[in-house]
Amino acid sequence: MLKVERMSKHFGGVYANRDVSLEVAEGELRGVIGPNGAGKSTLFNLIAGHLRPDAGSISLAGAHIDRLPPHVRARRGVAIVFQGARLFAGMSLLQNVMVGAHARSRAGLVSAAFRPPAQRREEREIRTQAEQCLDRVGLLELADRPAEGLPLGQQRRLQVARALAGRPRLLLLDEPASGLRAAERTQLADLIRELNGAGTTILLVEHDVGMVTSLAHRITVLDLGTVIADGTPAEVTSDPAVVKAYLGTGADHAAHH
Amino acid sequence: MSEFVTYLVTGIALGSSFALIGSGFVVVHRVTCVVNFAQGSLAVLGAMLSASLLAGRLPHVVGEAVTVVVCGVVGVLVGVIAIGRRGTPPLISLIVTLGVSMVFSAAIIWLWGQDPVSPPGLDGFATILGAEVERQRLLVLVVTLVAFAALSLFFSRTYVGKALTASASNPFAARLVGIDVRRMGLVAFGLSGILGGMAGVLIAPSNALSFYSDLPMALGGFAAAVFGGLVSPLRTLVGGLGLGVAGQLTAGYLNGSYQTEVALLLMIVIMIARSRSFAHEEAK
Numbered sequence: 001m002l003k004v005e006r007m008s009k010h011f012g013g014v015y016a017n018r019d020v021s022l023e024v025a026e027g028e029l030r031g032v033i034g035p036n037g038a039g040k041s042t043l044f045n046l047i048a049g050h051l052r053p054d055a056g057s058i059s060l061a062g063a064h065i066d067r068l069p070p071h072v073r074a075r076r077g078v079a080i081v082f083q084g085a086r087l088f089a090g091m092s093l094l095q096n097v098m099v100g101a102h103a104r105s106r107a108g109l110v111s112a113a114f115r116p117p118a119q120r121r122e123e124r125e126i127r128t129q130a131e132q133c134l135d136r137v138g139l140l141e142l143a144d145r146p147a148e149g150l151p152l153g154q155q156r157r158l159q160v161a162r163a164l165a166g167r168p169r170l171l172l173l174d175e176p177a178s179g180l181r182a183a184e185r186t187q188l189a190d191l192i193r194e195l196n197g198a199g200t201t202i203l204l205v206e207h208d209v210g211m212v213t214s215l216a217h218r219i220t221v222l223d224l225g226t227v228i229a230d231g232t233p234a235e236v237t238s239d240p241a242v243v244k245a246y247l248g249t250g251a252d253h254a255a256h257h
Numbered sequence: 258m259s260e261f262v263t264y265l266v267t268g269i270a271l272g273s274s275f276a277l278i279g280s281g282f283v284v285v286h287r288v289t290c291v292v293n294f295a296q297g298s299l300a301v302l303g304a305m306l307s308a309s310l311l312a313g314r315l316p317h318v319v320g321e322a323v324t325v326v327v328c329g330v331v332g333v334l335v336g337v338i339a340i341g342r343r344g345t346p347p348l349i350s351l352i353v354t355l356g357v358s359m360v361f362s363a364a365i366i367w368l369w370g371q372d373p374v375s376p377p378g379l380d381g382f383a384t385i386l387g388a389e390v391e392r393q394r395l396l397v398l399v400v401t402l403v404a405f406a407a408l409s410l411f412f413s414r415t416y417v418g419k420a421l422t423a424s425a426s427n428p429f430a431a432r433l434v435g436i437d438v439r440r441m442g443l444v445a446f447g448l449s450g451i452l453g454g455m456a457g458v459l460i461a462p463s464n465a466l467s468f469y470s471d472l473p474m475a476l477g478g479f480a481a482a483v484f485g486g487l488v489s490p491l492r493t494l495v496g497g498l499g500l501g502v503a504g505q506l507t508a509g510y511l512n513g514s515y516q517t518e519v520a521l522l523l524m525i526v527i528m529i530a531r532s533r534s535f536a537h538e539e540a541k
Contacts, residue, residue: 048433086430088423099423100434102416132514166434 001026001201002047002170004161007066009042016042018225020056024170024203029196031216032205035245044205048080051072061169079168080242081159083175087147093158094143097130100165101103126242133161137191153184157191170201177208189215209246213237221245262388264509265502267463270394271477272501274300274399274460278478278491279485280408281449281456285336286487288438288445290347295335295354297475298361298454303328303502304455304466305369308376317377325454332450336443340403343439358471365468373470378462397459404455405494408448418443453478477501480524486531496527 002024009017017039024030034040045051047058049070058066065073074080088096134140137157142150147158156176163171173192177185189211196202196215206212212219213233221229221236223245231238236242278296285293303324310320335357339350378393412418424431424441431438456474457466466474477500484496500523504516 069432070436071432071435080433082433086427086428086433088430090426091422095419099419099431099436102419162434178328204368 001028001061002203003059004043004047005057005059007043007046007053007058009046009051009053009204015225017046017053017222020222020225020227022220022227022230024201026197026201027196029166029192029202029204029215029217031212031219032203032222033207033209033219034222036207037224038245039225040205040207041174042225043222044172047203048078048172074166077167077169078172079163079166079170080172081163081174081176083156083178086159087150087155087162089146089148091147092144092149093134093139093150093161094127095131096147096158097162097165098131100162101126101130101133108253114158130161130165133164134158136164136195137161138187151184153180156180156184156188159193160191164195164200166199170203171195173202173204173206175206176204177206177211185211189247209237259386259388260373260509262386263390264505266385266388266390266394268502268505269498270397270463270501271505272476272481272498273397274456274497275477275481275500276494276497277401277404277452277456277459277495279481280405280490281332281452282479282482283293283485283487283490283493284408284421284452285445285449286441286482288421289340290444291339291350291354291442292347292352292405292479292487293335293339293354293446293449294475294479295339295358295361296478297471297473298358298365298456299328299335299450299453300460300474300478301365301466301468301471302331302361303454304376304461304470305365305374305457306454307458308374309369311376321458324458325451328454328457329451330445332453333443333447335450336446340438340439340442340448358475362468362471369468371468373465373467374461375463376458376461378507379458391463393459393462397463400455400459401494404452405490408490417441421445461485473520476517476524477504477520478525480520482529483524484527524529 004020004022007017007020008015020043032040032043042051046053049068053066057064060076060078065076065078068076088099091099111129111197131140131143134143137160138155139157139161142154150158176188180188192202192215193203204216205210216233218231219236220227221242228241228245229239231239278300278527281296282293287290306327307321307324310323311317316322334365335354339353346520378397382389383392383395392393412422420431420436421441421444424436424438428438458464480500481493484499485492500520503523504519507515507519
């Protein structure tokens with residue numbers, strides 16, 4: 001489904017990603033972990049299209065996407081949930097999700113302006129579909145509330161619903177657990193497991209190692225911009241290089257305090 | 258009394274054209290954060306073009322409609338020049354639109370000369386409260402109200418309208434769901450061209466426009482848009498009408514040459530009065 005090949009990105013003389021390769025199979029739930037500064041965010045932004053790689057390539061279902069702008073990648077089926085609030089203020093939850101579904105609809109400017117029957121039918125379908133997406137993330141009863149002022153956990157789930165409305169081939173999650181309370185984390189982990197169980201391919205970039213090891217089929221571990229391990233959660237957590245990377249930063253961390 | 262009604266109707270007509278131009282400012286600013294100073298030039302272009310087309314025997318309505326469509330296309334071209342290059346900062350784009358409006362002035366002198374032009378409009382007078390008012394001036398208000406209603410439906414009902422609203426609300430998130438935010442910016446420029454063109458077509462039959470009318474028209478529209486905080490079309494309508502009436506009353510009872518100064522003064526007063534709420538919006 002997603003194939004990243006020998007991708008590099010440097011800022012000045014510092015490599016944020018160096019020869020990073022990973023392959024995510026259809027239906028897989030892949031985790032990406034790494035200590036602070038490992039290059040997780042860079043990798044994420046390269047796949048999302050907010051950064052251009054200096055070398056290497058990214059392909060989705062066999063087609064290169066590394067030169068496409070973010071909105072085109074979104075239309076090709078790469079849906080993204082960022083950790084920051086990326087919602088449309090001034091719109092209801094349902095409207096937020098409907099925008100996500102609209103972007104996939106093929107309605108043109110003219111037909112939309114005149115609203116012939118086909119257009120109205122599509123509008124109804126989009127509405128129903130958006131409601132289903134809200135239902136899947138457990139926010140249907142809040143559909144008509146304004147999106148601003150939602151608690152963080154619900155904001156994340158709303159973003160997931162909006163991403164689902166675009167019928168993504170690949171769902172990218174950027175540190176979805178950060179800032180959430182324990183109960184919200186559990187809810188979110190259940191949601192991610194459920195979505196993957198229903199067939200959505202997911203790439204989960206996350207700081208919370210426990211959450212990733214409990215969810216992911218396979219895990220890619222980054223450190224200092226390179227892949228240091230790639231395997232099942234059990235393989236990765238017992239890998240000496242991974243232990244060293246985490247203990248190493250842990251020791252640095254301790255030394256600073 | 259009849260004198261007052263005449264000033265009032267004249268002011269409402271001129272104010273309607275300010276409101277149209279102002280809503281063009283609002284549409285572009287909401288989506289792109291750019292203040293498009295070529296807005297006034299598009300009103301002038303609308304006046305000139307409709308005069309030529311109608312003199313060339315195109316029937317009414319068709320001549321005006323063609324003019325407005327051409328202004329929309331020119332609006333998109335202005336957008337391509339101003340925001341076409343990825344990552345152009347809004348302030349640079351603003352300077353670009355100022356430059357474009359100067360080029361427009363030159364082009365308009367070259368094509369139509371320096372004299373004020375007034376295309377034919379709706380003939381005849383209507384009597385309101387004992388005052389004779391040109392029917393054209395009433396038409397300006399009616400068409401403006403229809404245009405604002407259509408604009409509001411466009412934003413709430415169509416996919417493109419919703420995509421524009423989404424781009425204005427959160428451009429980053431809009432890109433995430435697959436909206437081409439830059440193209441939406443160009444759509445906004447096209448809309449502002451249509452609105453500017455309409456303003457010119459409608460007001461020129463009663464207030465002749467020349468190549469140097471672009472600045473007063475842009476200032477009037479901008480003052481109206483500032484009244485709407487550069488985000489609210491409805492308050493822009495109210496601001497435009499208020500400004501038009503205030504300007505005409507000043508012209509009627511004091512001195513006709515103070516109109517632009519009144520617009521500027523009102524704009525400054527509004528900006529000072531609203532500066533706190535502006536700061537609040539910036540902080541968001």
